[in-house]
Amino acid sequence: MKISTKGRYAVRVMLDLAQNNTGECIKVKEIAERQGVSEKYLEQIIGVLNKAGYVKSVRGAQGGYRLVKEPGEYTVGMILRLTEGSLAPVACLETDAEACDRVDTCETLAVWKELQNAINRVVDGVTIADLMYSEGTAKDA
Amino acid sequence: MKISTKGRYAVRVMLDLAQNNTGECIKVKEIAERQGVSEKYLEQIIGVLNKAGYVKSVRGAQGGYRLVKEPGEYTVGMILRLTEGSLAPVACLETDAEACDRVDTCETLAVWKELQNAINRVVDGVTIADLMYSEGTAKDA
DNA sequence: ATCAATTCCTATTTGATTGGTGGGAATTAA
């Protein structure tokens, strides 16, 4: 039940782009330095964000990346689902799941559904904009 | 972000013991047959439940397992934490986590904390007794 | 006393996934 570095870094990349937005392109190298993460690895991750249209790339010298939309329009859930693949806590709840033959009698399915809903409510309720000025203070804790 | 078979099977074992309780010992073999899962694999899993004192074993012929407490006293969270290890969505929220040097400035920590709380609320709010008569109907869905 | 059923213990295996690294082609502003 862990979110992988890929998903976490992706959120941090989006947040970094939002916080350091000056209208200019931001290079992977800069993000990697600020975030303390391998440039090569981030390249891959931001590539996914790019293909999905979450960021816009400019190739060549003086190139880089910028957000396509406003920070408030990206939920953490969107980013995680894109990079992690799925947030379903069990495979049989995935959208493309092949039917489990126990689905009609599975007494545990109810818990996993509740869990999935709870997870979705959190990640879909938080946007990059929400993270921009929070300085590490959780609503709860 | 998946719950492994180990955790899921553990919940099903506990539920099976609860539903098929006749006062007699229940053998791993029976559970394996009912649940459609490898006997040898279940052996390992129930061994963990046994060491933790969640079930009581009787060795030798005519031996088997039974629940120690009432079904209502076992939450899904207890069982999952025991078998999965931890339900924290990121390593830095684990109880024995070594401090991340970004902890003071980490803007994303707040989301992970919320997520963890949401997960805990669900799994700690559902007991084996709750699952016993549900027949696959989720509160939501 | 023996036997068969059962739990208990631990090693091994297979495949997938995670978390990267590395090389180099393509693109483009200066």
Place this chain on the structure above:
DNA sequence: TTAATTCCCACCAATCAAATAGGAATTGAT
């Protein structure tokens, strides 16, 4: 033309998931 950058893909090491396997220890029944 060159240097900076994105883009693309192959590869790798370590870890984990999900079992499988073999046999020792225990015990009720005969």
